Amino acid sequence: MSLSRKEATTTAQVISRALPYIQRFxxxxxxxxxxxxxxVDESLKQSFARDIVLM
Known part of the structure; x- marks a missing residue:
């Protein structure tokens, strides 16, 4: 999976905001x-998987 520049920027922002929680857990x-x-919803499956990978 290749991220666009916008998606990569958004992901980096989310990770930086989540860092205190990541460190705590x-x-x-x-x-x-x-x-x-x-x-049952394919788009929700993909979204869930992306969120878990991000965690």
Missing amino acids: AGKTVVVKYGGNAM
Whole structure:
């Protein structure tokens, strides 16, 4: 997957804002619920997967 410049900039901004949370939960186990519409809607599946990868 190749990101456009705009997508890469947005991702970098999100990661920089999330850094305190990333540091707080580093090394911890996180449980994520996956179900409902996210399992049947293809665009939601892809969005969910991108969000998990970003985590």
